[in-house]
Amino acid sequence: MFVIIQKKSLVIILICVFCISIFFALPLKYTSAHKFDYKVVLDAGHGGRDGGVVGYNNTIEKEINLRYALALKSLLESNNINVVMTRSEDDGLYDINSKNKKLSDMKVRQELIENTQPDLVVSIHMNSFPLKSVSGANCFYGKDNESGKQIADYIQKLFAKNMNSRNSLSKEGDYYILNCTQYPSVLIECGFLSNPTEEAMLNSDEYQNIVIYNIYCGIVAFLGTTKNATNI
Ligand SMILES: [Zn+2]
Incomplete structure (x- = not known):
């Protein structure tokens, strides 16, 4: 016993x-x-002498783009996703002696993407429209870029679900950053600086965190479908 x-x-x-x-x-x-092998290029739109659009209450697009891009960088890096920024400061990327500084700037961004060979390119912008009532976040993808459309759809749906954005469909956009390489690329217009209410929201830490978190969730969902996902 x-x-x-x-x-x-x-x-x-x-x-x-x-x-x-x-x-x-x-x-x-x-x-x-x-330890993930993912590489994301984060592009803060505009910079230097190219300020982008100016808000109803004078928010400068290049500045708020950089703030959002840096916040997204922190969130991605704290979750072990590698980030390469096209710019981390106010300066543009153009050759100061170039006649066409916009093209010169975009060519440097293109070169950086090609050298990085990323899983994804995310370009951060703010929108503007003559009618100040227009609002909402919009995601754009390049023509014939299926994976770009996939990531744009992921983020747009999250915006529609979590930020009361009226747009649940991403749109095709003819932007240099989307067309200059074959890598999956999305351009995000986070909201309209021409709408004073949305401009104030976009400038608040609370709303910024919501926008960034939704972009982050879309990125993670997308990266899970890529070939590197097998390395986890
Ligand atoms: Zn812009």
């Missing part, structure tokens, strides 16, 4: 030890495998 009880106790102890070791081993195993 004593031997039987001892055997039972031993089995129970062994099961407990096994369960406890699994409990502690899992997070360790997860941590050691938690």
Whole structure:
């Protein structure tokens, strides 16, 4: 009898030890495998002498674009996704001696994307329209860029669901950054600076965090479908 009880106790102890070791081993195993190979190019639109659009209450697009891009960079990097920024400061990327500074600027961005060979390119912008009542965030993809459309759709749907954006469909857009390479690329117009209410929201930390978080979720959903996803 004593031997039987001892055997039972031993089995129970062994099961407990096994369960406890699994409990502690899992997070360790997860941590050691938690190194992603994803590379995202983050493009803060405009810069330097190209300020982009000016808001109803004088928000400068190039400045708010950079703020959003840097916040998104932090969020991605804190989740082990590699980020390459086209610009991290106010300066544009053009050759100061170039006659066409806009084209010169865009060619540097193109070169950086080609050298990086990213899984995804995300370009951050703010919109403007003569009618100040127009509002909402819009995602654009390049012509014939299927994967660009996929990521644009992911983010646009999240905007529609979580930010009361009326637009649930992304749009094809004829932008240099979307057409200059074959990499999956999305251009996000986060909202209208020409709408004073939306301009104020876009300038608030709270709304910025909501926009950035939705973009981040769309990026993660998209990256999970790419070839690098098998490396996790
Ligand atoms: Zn812009």
